[in-house]
Amino acid sequence: MNAPAHGEHHDPFAAKLGMWLFLVTEILLFGGLFIAYSYMRARYPHEFHHAGGSLSIPIGVANTAVLLTSSLTMVLAVAAAHRGNLKRSLLLTWSTVALGGLFLVNKGFEWAAKFHHGVYPNSDHMASLPAGERVFFGLYFSMTGLHAAHVIAGMAVLSVLAILIAKGRIGARNPVVLENGGLYWHLVDVVWIYLLPLFYLAA
Amino acid sequence: MSDYASHRESDGHAGPGYGTYVAVWAVLLALTALLVLLSRFGQRAAVAGLLTITPVKAALVFYYFMHLRYERALLKGVLIVTLGTLLIFFGLTYADVAFR
Numbered sequence: 001m002n003a004p005a006h007g008e009h010h011d012p013f014a015a016k017l018g019m020w021l022f023l024v025t026e027i028l029l030f031g032g033l034f035i036a037y038s039y040m041r042a043r044y045p046h047e048f049h050h051a052g053g054s055l056s057i058p059i060g061v062a063n064t065a066v067l068l069t070s071s072l073t074m075v076l077a078v079a080a081a082h083r084g085n086l087k088r089s090l091l092l093t094w095s096t097v098a099l100g101g102l103f104l105v106n107k108g109f110e111w112a113a114k115f116h117h118g119v120y121p122n123s124d125h126m127a128s129l130p131a132g133e134r135v136f137f138g139l140y141f142s143m144t145g146l147h148a149a150h151v152i153a154g155m156a157v158l159s160v161l162a163i164l165i166a167k168g169r170i171g172a173r174n175p176v177v178l179e180n181g182g183l184y185w186h187l188v189d190v191v192w193i194y195l196l197p198l199f200y201l202a203a
Numbered sequence: 204m205s206d207y208a209s210h211r212e213s214d215g216h217a218g219p220g221y222g223t224y225v226a227v228w229a230v231l232l233a234l235t236a237l238l239v240l241l242s243r244f245g246q247r248a249a250v251a252g253l254l255t256i257t258p259v260k261a262a263l264v265f266y267y268f269m270h271l272r273y274e275r276a277l278l279k280g281v282l283i284v285t286l287g288t289l290l291i292f293f294g295l296t297y298a299d300v301a302f303r
Contacts, residue, residue, distance in 0.1 A: 013275075020278050024285035031289040035296050042300070049246065057239065064235050072228040075268045076221055179270070186268045193260045196235075201242035202249035 012176040019180040023187050026150075030191050033143050037198055040135045047132025052203025054119075055140075056110065060200035063106045064192065070099035071189040074158075074182045084172035086165055093162040093178070096185065100155040107148055111141075140199055147195060150188045157181050218273060227267045234260050 041048045077092035118125030119137055126134055161181045164170045170178050238256045242249035266272045271279055 016274075017278065017281070020281050024281055027282075027285050028289060031292065034289075035293055038293070039296060039300060061235065061239055065232060068228060068231045068235070071231075071264065071268050072224060075224045079218060079221055079224065082218060183269055186264050189268075190261045190264050193264065194257055197238060197242070197249065197253040197257055201238060202246070202253040 010174070010176075015176045015180060016183075019183050023183060026187060030143075030146070030194075033139070033146070034194065034198075037139050037143070040132075040139065041203070044132025044135060047130050048136050048203045051129075051133040051136035051140075052199060055200050055203075056113075057200050059106055059110050060196050063103050064196050066099050066103045066106070067189050067192050070096045070103070071186050073099065074185045078175065078179055078182045081165070081170060081175045081178050082172055086168070086171055089170075089178070090162055090165045093158055093165060097155050097158050097162065100151050100158075100185075104148060104151055107144065111144075136203065143195060144199070147188065147191050150191070154181075154185045154188050157184060218270070219267070224267065227263055231260055231263060234263075 073092045073095040077089045077096060080086070080089035080092060114120065114137075120126065121138065121141055126137060129137075158181055161170065161178050164177065234256050238252045241252040241256070265282065271282065
């Protein structure tokens with residue numbers, strides 16, 4: 001049946017296409033910030049280098065490992081759902097949510113340390129910094145902040161999906177909602193894959 | 204049977220095994236370690252890593268975790284058009300900045 005039978009409203013490919021169309025708008029949203037970053041970095045190379053040196057590479061790398069691992073648990077949760085192993089899928093989905101939480105806790109410590117040193121938007125200390133360093137921290141807070149907001153949204157979506165798995169509404173026959181939630185989570189991971197070198201390694 | 208379902212079944216209904224995903228994850232961690240190592244050799248090396256290793260990592264996530272490898276050309280096309288558009292924005296921004 002090319003068209004689904006009447007009364008049956010499942011079109012998994014359309015569902016996935018819709019998700020991808022949303023994801024590409026997300027790519028362009030972050031893409032605009034990446035362009036802003038690269039232009040500003042070209043304009044203030046020394047200030048970016050100096051300000052970037054104040055970020056903790058171990059924390060940034062640890063958080064990368066956490067997020068990459070959460071992407072693994074996510075994709076395994078989808079694979080388990082395909083195989084009808086819903087118990088495993090549920091456990092892996094909650095693991096993904098937990099790893100997202102761990103990421104945010106690390107991020108929270110990192111931001112708190114910056115705040116403690118007077119580095120936060122509109123602070124007196126920020127005002128005393130050279131223009132290029134203000135731009136660096138402005139981009140740092142807005143890009144990692146927007147990313148963190150996506151992590152929070154992803155955790156909320158995955159929590160709802162976990163409940164749907166537990167209720168038997170997602171399974172081997174209808175995994176597409178979980179797949180789409182996974183796609184969102186992986187995109188958030190891809191954004192962080194770029195943020196790590198931009199702010200921590202190559203600034 | 205919709206196109207989509209038949210397409211998926213021809214790929215093996217369940218998609219790749221757990222092992223494939225674990226292997227991709229291990230490669231992603233290894234590439235991250237390589238990126239960090241490279242950035243210890245100074246700015247140029249770090250930027251080179253950013254421009255080479257990072258896109259490879261992103262591609263691995265898109266291709267395997269986000270399943271694009273197993274999808275129809277339409278979904279791949281949507282992403283390629285988007286990334287192309289972004290690249291044009293990058294290019295136009297730099298063309299503007301360079302000739303000010």
